Amino acid sequence: MKIADGRFVVTGGAGFIGSHLVDALLARGAARVAVVDSFFLGKDENLAAAAAKYGERLHVYRDDASDLLLMGAVLDAEKPDTIFNMATKALAYSFFNPAGALNVNVNLALTCLELLRKGAYGRLVHVSSSEVYGTAQTVSMDEGHPLLAETTYAAGKAAADLAVRSYVRMFGCQAMIVRPFNNYGLRQNTETYGAVIPLTVRRILSGQRPFIEGTGEQTRDFIYVLDTVDAMLRLATSDLPKGEEVNVGSGHETTIGGLIETICKVMNYKGEIDRKPERSADVRRHCANVKKAEGLIGPCEKTSLEQGLNDTIAWYRSRYEAGKL
Numbered sequence: 345m346k347i348a349d350g351r352f353v354v355t356g357g358a359g360f361i362g363s364h365l366v367d368a369l370l371a372r373g374a375a376r377v378a379v380v381d382s383f384f385l386g387k388d389e390n391l392a393a394a395a396a397k398y399g400e401r402l403h404v405y406r407d408d409a410s411d412l413l414l415m416g417a418v419l420d421a422e423k424p425d426t427i428f429n430m431a432t433k434a435l436a437y438s439f440f441n442p443a444g445a446l447n448v449n450v451n452l453a454l455t456c457l458e459l460l461r462k463g464a465y466g467r468l469v470h471v472s473s474s475e476v477y478g479t480a481q482t483v484s485m486d487e488g489h490p491l492l493a494e495t496t497y498a499a500g501k502a503a504a505d506l507a508v509r510s511y512v513r514m515f516g517c518q519a520m521i522v523r524p525f526n527n528y529g530l531r532q533n534t535e536t537y538g539a540v541i542p543l544t545v546r547r548i549l550s551g552q553r554p555f556i557e558g559t560g561e562q563t564r565d566f567i568y569v570l571d572t573v574d575a576m577l578r579l580a581t582s583d584l585p586k587g588e589e590v591n592v593g594s595g596h597e598t599t600i601g602g603l604i605e606t607i608c609k610v611m612n613y614k615g616e617i618d619r620k621p622e623r624s625a626d627v628r629r630h631c632a633n634v635k636k637a638e639g640l641i642g643p644c645e646k647t648s649l650e651q652g653l654n655d656t657i658a659w660y661r662s663r664y665e666a667g668k669l
């Protein structure tokens with residue numbers, strides 16, 4: 345797969361990671377990038393800079409990427425080489441609509457796979473999640489770690505990954521699975537269904553106390569979003585055998601309590617930190633084994649957590665000061 349002059353469809357491309365991927369594809373010379381996003385959490389402003397800079401090389405379909413007929417029509421019109429399947433409804437949504445959250449992850453993958461099997465495009469880069477592993481049984485966690493999903497969101501992601509593998513075995517489809525760990529950075533949602541870093545930063549900026557859920561000893565592997573996108577693009581053009589999955593993470597384990605204290609320090613917040621009960625089905629430990637990715641493309645992490653947090657906090661602060669948060 346070549347990026348320069350290539351044609352791409354990005355499902356969920358108006359979201360957090362997806363919009364950075366769109367920027368990177370266009371910056372590297374893609375001839376056409378079509379986003380299919382339902383705007384469940386996606387935002388026009390995430391694509392505003394790319395739309396202004398690249399004009400008709402970017403096209404946005406406001407629609408449901410799990411709809412087979414719609415996606416068939418999009419592929420007829422766009423004739424892409426590759427689909428990046430980034431769309432999802434956030435993990436936190438699965439507590440509101442557990443079956444719906446599972447279904448959406450499965451149906452998005454099945455739609456991409458059915459169209460791949462029928463030859464409507466050439467290659468699928470399916471974006472999975474470290475959540476499929478559940479709590480670490482071994483640290484660090486390699487791609488052979490059992491799939492012990494805790495939430496229905498993760499169960500849907502795991503089922504989608506198994507579907508990708510089975511389509512490759514049954515029909516020889518050109519598909520790969522990228523499995524990112526916890527991403528953070530510019531454009532991450534700070535509202536309903538938001539994640540710990542943007543929520544904590546927004547609370548401090550708006551004069552509210554940050555909080556830690558549970559003991560704070562639970563860990564995650566945080567990776568800066570631009571590093572994930574860069575790794576994803578390098579993996580998409582690597583020798584990863586079809587049907588295989590590959591972790592994208594930093595390889596470092598960070599406690600949530602420690603992370604929140606670091607954010608407080610960077611933001612010069614000296615007030616109280618509230619305590620809340622542990623979230624149900626919360627993963628206890630996560631730390632990526634990134635040897636497979638490193639063997640294919642070298643290190644995934646290029647931005648330290650400290651640097652990434654500084655940049656992220658500065659961005660949210662400027663938005664807050666401009667009345668946009």
Ligand SMILES: NC(=O)c1ccc[n+]([C@@H]2O[C@H](COP(=O)([O-])OP(=O)(O)OC[C@H]3O[C@@H](n4cnc5c(N)ncnc54)[C@H](O)[C@@H]3O)[C@@H](O)[C@H]2O)c1
Binds near residue numbers: 355359528
């Ligand atoms: N953010 C993370 O830390 C993280 C970690 C691991 C994996 N991932 C995966 O990366 C991908 C992108 O995650 P994100 O954090 O950018 O999420 P996000 O919520 O910001 O983006 C997802 C996008 O999908 C869109 N969407 C939802 N349902 C859709 C549908 N049926 N059709 C079309 N669009 C739809 C949303 O509107 C949103 O713009 C997801 O597949 C997610 O599982 C994210």
